[in-house]
Amino acid sequence: MAVDQQLPQSSVKLPDNLSAQLKKENPGAGEYRIGPLDELEVSVFQVPDLSKTAQVSATGQISMPLIGAVEAGGKTVPELEAHIASKLSEKYLQSPQVTVFITEYNSQRVTVDGAVIKPGVYPLSGPTTLLQTVAVAGGLNSVADPQSILVFRTVGDQRSAAKFDLSAIRDGKAPDPTLQGGDVIVVDTSGIRTIWGGVKEVIPVVGVFTWLL
Template identity: 35%
Template sequence: MRHCLYIKSLFITLLALTAFTAHGVELETTEINSTQSKDYTLAPGDAIRVLVFQNPDLTLDTRVTESGSITYPLIGSVKVGNMSIAQAEGAIASALKSGGFVQQPQVNIVLLQVRGNQVSVLGAVNRPGRFPLESFNTKLSDMLAYAGGINTSIGTNGGGADQVIVVGIRNGVPFRKEIDIPNIFLNNHPQDDIEVAAGDVIFVPTAPQYYIYGEAQRPGSFRIKRNMTIQQAVAEAGGPSVRGTERGMKIYRSNANGELQVIRTKHTDLVQADDVIFVTESLF
């Protein structure tokens, strides 16, 4: 009995692989979908492949309609929206059996393409645009990689920030989350590398900047690096010129009311966004 069941299971696998090859689907992609997507909830726009054991004529590639249904041979319209793949397999099998078309139908559904199939990546990345969502468990880091990564080049825009913003819809509710990308890897926070969903927008804002002028080697605007101190900020600009000194430096910083104030800081204090550092001239 066990031997028969093994042969039967092996035949199902071979039938599925044959169908995948015939439709030009890569084996690696199909295996990922078939082994990891059973709990995935189907929704309008999802592309699926339906196979029935020993019934190759019932193989169907289709897309879930806006009403959450598919049209299937012999049984017509089948509601699969808001069902897991396993539940949808059961619904099709039940309809085939109750209609007398297949006595003991064994149905297998493969998720070919996730609904919407696109995520937008905007802002300070090397290749902004819309990118296909080819599997249901695509991570935030994957989408940033598709966009060429965060642009950290120093220029008029200062490059991209470490924190990115993800907006979209989750369970019918607007979703927004700010995520510190380096923190995922530097401090081992893999839970922040969230799964993206179709229709999501990933926005990489411009990195905060500071400005330095006066007797600095390279006055101008610079990207604020993580935990950057005043001393490091001056060093980034090449340090004081031959006529400059670090003594008596002034920091112009806006307060909570937007008023510009001149403050005294220690060299070990952290730079804040939009700080203006004035390197004074040495009197001696």
């Protein structure tokens, strides 16, 4: 279940060092844009010779039969389908039906920091939840506060944050939010005042993203 992204009107002033860190690590999110190293399955209806599996290059391109290099980076799936169909229809096919399926999401990543066993940057392989991501990071360490999980997200140029209770999620008492590429997940520690503590205390509702200034 996706996170409720209706944002309250409250706002938070972040510490300067935290603000800079989030701006660097969290490039933005929204409708999925194909990126380098994503693996795509491209099918052209009734023309199997033009169908192939391709990995997006570091420069954002894939190579297709007949039409050669195609710019895939930065496009959504429908945009890429329309682009390939347009290229094929210029010289080779009449009204081609192109389908693109992302088989590996390698360009979208999330950062996991704080009181987990293995902090780091992890790729999103399709729809991935907060609980799944914490598990991939080795789970909570001995000083973690499971009721204080912060997710920082950028929508356009605006940063936001939400607080989650991992214990409630595990018990089925709260929804397990779906993450987006660029999210920064921070697990706070029990009884220790950190720079994250000031943020979590002013977020009014658990599970609802709040604008950050």
